[in-house]
Amino acid sequence: MVExxxxxxxxxxxxxxxxxxxxxxxxxxxxxxxxxxVTLGLLVxxxxxxxxxxxxxxxxxxxxxxRGVPLLxxxxxxxxxxxxxxHLGRFSAGVLAVGxxxxxxxxxxxxxxxxxxxxxxxxxxxxxxxxxFQVLRQVILPQAARIIVPPAANEFIxxxxxxxxxxxxxxxxxxxxxxxxxxxxxxxxxxxxxxxxLYLILTLGLSRIVAWLEKKYRVHGYGVAR
Amino acid sequence: MGSADVENIIDARDVVKSFGxxxxxxxxxxxxxxxxxxVIVGPSGSGKSTMLRCLNALERIDEGSVTIDxxxxxxxxxxxxxxxxxxxxxxxxxxxxxxxxxxxxxxxAPRLVRKKGETxxxxxxxxxxxxxxxxxKTDVFPGxxxxxxxxxxxxxxALAMQPKIMLFDEPTSALDPEMxxxxxxxxxxxxxxxxxxVVVSHEMGFAREVADRMLFFDDGRLIEEGPTAxxxxxxxxxRTREFFRKVLK
Numbered sequence: 001m002v003e004x005x006x007x008x009x010x011x012x013x014x015x016x017x018x019x020x021x022x023x024x025x026x027x028x029x030x031x032x033x034x035x036x037x038v039t040l041g042l043l044v045x046x047x048x049x050x051x052x053x054x055x056x057x058x059x060x061x062x063x064x065x066x067r068g069v070p071l072l073x074x075x076x077x078x079x080x081x082x083x084x085x086x087h088l089g090r091f092s093a094g095v096l097a098v099g100x101x102x103x104x105x106x107x108x109x110x111x112x113x114x115x116x117x118x119x120x121x122x123x124x125x126x127x128x129x130x131x132x133f134q135v136l137r138q139v140i141l142p143q144a145a146r147i148i149v150p151p152a153a154n155e156f157i158x159x160x161x162x163x164x165x166x167x168x169x170x171x172x173x174x175x176x177x178x179x180x181x182x183x184x185x186x187x188x189x190x191x192x193x194x195x196x197x198l199y200l201i202l203t204l205g206l207s208r209i210v211a212w213l214e215k216k217y218r219v220h221g222y223g224v225a226r
Numbered sequence: 227m228g229s230a231d232v233e234n235i236i237d238a239r240d241v242v243k244s245f246g247x248x249x250x251x252x253x254x255x256x257x258x259x260x261x262x263x264x265v266i267v268g269p270s271g272s273g274k275s276t277m278l279r280c281l282n283a284l285e286r287i288d289e290g291s292v293t294i295d296x297x298x299x300x301x302x303x304x305x306x307x308x309x310x311x312x313x314x315x316x317x318x319x320x321x322x323x324x325x326x327x328x329x330x331x332x333x334x335a336p337r338l339v340r341k342k343g344e345t346x347x348x349x350x351x352x353x354x355x356x357x358x359x360x361x362x363k364t365d366v367f368p369g370x371x372x373x374x375x376x377x378x379x380x381x382x383x384a385l386a387m388q389p390k391i392m393l394f395d396e397p398t399s400a401l402d403p404e405m406x407x408x409x410x411x412x413x414x415x416x417x418x419x420x421x422x423x424v425v426v427s428h429e430m431g432f433a434r435e436v437a438d439r440m441l442f443f444d445d446g447r448l449i450e451e452g453p454t455a456x457x458x459x460x461x462x463x464x465r466t467r468e469f470f471r472k473v474l475k
Contacts, residue, residue, distance in 0.1 A: 123284050124321035124380075128335035128387055129311035138334060142325045 015181060015194045022177035023198065029094055029173060030160045036099030037159070041106030048111050066104035072165050074101050079169045094166035102159050106152060113148035114140055153210035157203050174198060235260045235295050235391060235422055236281060242289035243276055250276040252446040253290070263423045265433040265454065268443035269469060274426045277443070278393050281424065282313045295390055311339055314384030318396040320376040322368040328355060329364040332383045339387065354382040358412050374405030381412055392416065394425040428473060434458060442466045
């Protein structure tokens, strides 16, 4: 029995030693893709809230298309399709695919958050001579953050999990490292358990950060208890 | 432009404004002299609030012209911006920024638009809060203020831009009766200091006390105007008389 346990412990140590160097790549893909998604998502949400049909219509199409096509297919398209033309590396293609896909989901979250702020807030700020950008930055977004942050943070956690799909184009992140280990040593149960545990540690850690952010972005005088 | 020799600081001509099929303004002309206090009255839906909102381009006019302190309110965004910095507005629903303290509500526009320094803006905000009787509320968030207090902060916020004109859109309509007086008192002070004011309000007592002129709107038209006492006591038009009979009873 003791022999079995020490042997198993050795196997897990071995697996973790193999997997952990791939963790930074998973984290890097997720963070870069998410920053891209936030930037694009904000622009798309503003276009969707615009008075101009010429901005609104393409933005709606963008969201509809990206939400309607599986991320895996988008990754293939960007890496094998666009990537050929634009000479994209695995990392850039992976980040681009996850970032663009998540920008569609985030734009909907931003749109509902910004749209929930009373029109009077806009009008009061404009009547004081503030520019549209100042109104958005100083008046609308700080209030919308209360509504936006929790679901947007959930998308961050989801994008971390979805970054595993990028393993399919051969980028050596956590899931890819798991496949490599498995195909070398054929220990399936322990390998995928270890991969799962590492993802779980990352997502649970993030959930704690999300809870902290939600507290931080509470707005005074609103319904939430102080 | 923007010189003191323009006698009419507000000059609106034949203003037409529609919302879809609804014609809110059907050709309204009005002028306001520097330092004048004008009260606009009329039934709801008569276009009085729309008129006010056309004076700082919160609504774009369909036809006609609006000139504020010599600056034409046209499609030029620089004109719109300059006019908004010189025209303060107070809303029925206060529209304070709920994420900022009273002081920071007041400081925001002077900091961003007038590019004032932190200390200068803060000192001016504190002076304004004292002026509206809320010197002890500097660090309080709007959610913790009463309606009357909110509206007084909103007035201070508009004043912080040192506007040449103040527009009031039914400033006391959302207030409990016991809070109306404190807001009207601040407005009376302003009128006495010589501020040019256009006020949409049903407060006839306030109008009689401080307004130089009263305008009666109905159905998107300016029906009657004249010195306040004259319009109130001897209205010429039947519609004006009917309106006052309903309001004043």
